[in-house]
Amino acid sequence: MDALLLSRIQFGANISFHILFPTITIALGWLLLFFKLRFNATGDTRWMDAYRFWVKVFALSFGLGVVSGVTMSFQFGTNWPGFMETVGNIAGPLLAYEILTAFFLEAGFLGIMLFGFSRVPGWLHTSATFLVAFGTTLSAFWIIVLNSWMHTPAGFEMRDGVAHATDWLAIVFNPSLPYRLSHTLLASGLTVAFLVAGVSALRLLMGDRTAAPRLALKVGVYMGAALIPLQIFMGDLHGLNTLEHQPQKIAAMEGNWETRANVPLVLFALPDEAARENRYELSIPNMASIILKHDATGVVPGLNDFVAEDGTRLHPPVAPVFWSFRVMIGTGVAMLVASFAAGFVIWRRGVDALPRFALVGLAAMSVSGWVATLAGWYTTEIGRQPWLVTGVLSTKQAVADVPAPMVAGSLALYFAIYAALLAAYIGAIIHMARKTSKADGVVMVAEPTRGVALPLAIPAE
């Protein structure tokens, strides 16, 4: 294998590992603030119990996010020097602003948020929680600005093969930013909603009799049910925006080879790039034209338009984009069904009316947000190939001159460590869930059919 391919795999592995944790911390920070504010307002200790449990998950996720993020910031130089040499004038300030405004803010107040509860006045602890949540969101904003700019570059000019900024507003608010940012933030919200619901369901399955996980389960399910319709709506808008700016990506996502009218929505197929057709296609007639053009006879671009005279492929590899897109959509639909069904039962008859299989299902969906998020990013990023920055810099031009065996060595090490850490992370969350299920907390006394359970405080051990 050559250094290019290895570098791509290494970068992909690193960033895939990284995104798992920010996608949790971004929304979990806000959820913790919500728990804290509810506690401040009601004095109901169930909110504080929920806060105490989830703040530990937050700390764990944050730690993993930081260490993998530090790795990311070196990776730009070690594997992709061509990237900064060409677009450094634009990427540089964006990354610098992320560090200055976001990273320090999160890291600076994290200590107070985690360990300061009994050391600082309540308002300062609440403010620290707010600032950390705000910092993680700001961090997502800056990095998504950069990423969106790589997809839909704007506000710059090329001089001697180097990009120079001409209009910072146009760079920051580039055409795909609003869609990508809102879709990513919603994805974070959904990931946390299903994580909270899933781990709380797990605690109930482990025999936890306290009120906090019941409350958290309800919050998680309601949050999921509220966000998923928004997410599907935003995803649709995002797709329309991509159709305008990166039609070859949409063609790959849809598995559409010829530019034509009445394009069907392909549900299943094995895209075959050699033969340039889909095998075993299963599709709904006209549906893709309707979704993308809001008209059954709308013309949708096809992949064959993106092949140069000499046969060079100017569109992304089809199968990975096509399949990861379907994984994301499939997960999204599963989230819709699960959160609506569970939400309905909880709303009518309370958390304890959920049948066992529903709890098992929710527990299994704890990591559904991760699946959809990774699948979505693969769609987006592989769909940008062969470009690193659309129309400006190709991935091939950016790679470092590092000997392949060296990349292979570091890659193997990173893989081993990431696999171990992922196992440890999931193990630690399950361990915490089990430990808390057996420990103290507020126990349910009555089991009302609807509404709030009566909390009864029992002394801490």
Added chain:
Amino acid sequence: MTLFGDPTVWLPIAFAGLMGLSILIYVVLDGFDLGVGVLFPLAEADEQERMIGSIGPFWDANETWLVMAVGLLLVAFPVAHGQILTAFYLPVAVMLIGLILRGVAFEFRAKGPSAHKAAWNRAFFAGSLMASLAQGFMLGLYVLGLEITSWTLAFATLTALCLTAGYAFIGATWLVMKCAGQLQRKAFAWARTGLVGAMAGLAAVSVATPLASPDVAARWFSFPDALLLAPLPLTSGMVLTGLWVALRALPEMPAAALDRLDWAPFAGAAALFTLGFAGFAYSFFPWVIPGRLTIFDAASAPESLIIILVGACVVLPVIVAYSILAFTVFRGKAETLRYD
């Protein structure tokens, strides 16, 4: 923007200054974190909890200065960033893996099953050690101009050991300040040993640098440049003597007096690191890769640098303010970390 003269001259200098400041802050702040990690296996189990407690609220923010330094290198001197990090590919990988292990061990040792705690403790130590050694190794290679020969590798190995000793030293002085009783007494002993290593490191770099680079030699030993440099070794000598004496005298003092002066060794250690760094900066300015690339050749376009500089000038004071807040909230002797 010609307010201060030619921006292609003063902007690279301003950014080199910012980057130097970030590296210095990183080396002092994460230096004590890593040092505490290196000393970790020498302590008893309950002492280890307090050691973790003394750095737990800070290490994340401290590590952010590394991100800042690399970020500035990346954004202000992209060409140098590419060359340095490609040349340091392996030591950087070792350092990153070390930082990963160190960072996650913090969390997992407390939150995972208690049967795994011993293993995470070892990971905490190993990660801190790997990161320290790798940083010292890179320092040695950098001083000698990034060339790889058996002699530069040997020298880099020496600096790796010395920087690790230096980190252990500043880590021990941190523990002197943050802990009491038996652990504090142990920390004094560790600091006395670490100081010897740190001194050896300073000496090694001071001898090797002018030998490796005639340019630096000229700056050090020619009149009148030597006069400019003279305060550095003199002050360093004074600080070293002060530390040497303090580390022996303080433990003998009555508890009340000790409590009032427990910050002194850490302050001395930080001053020592600062002086060493100043000498380093003085010798190598304006090179970003010694003998190969100056900051002026490597700098990005001025328009982009201005944008960052404006942001930095606004935000840095705020960062300093809330860092001070965090250090104030967690001042005093450290305890086992608790979430409530």
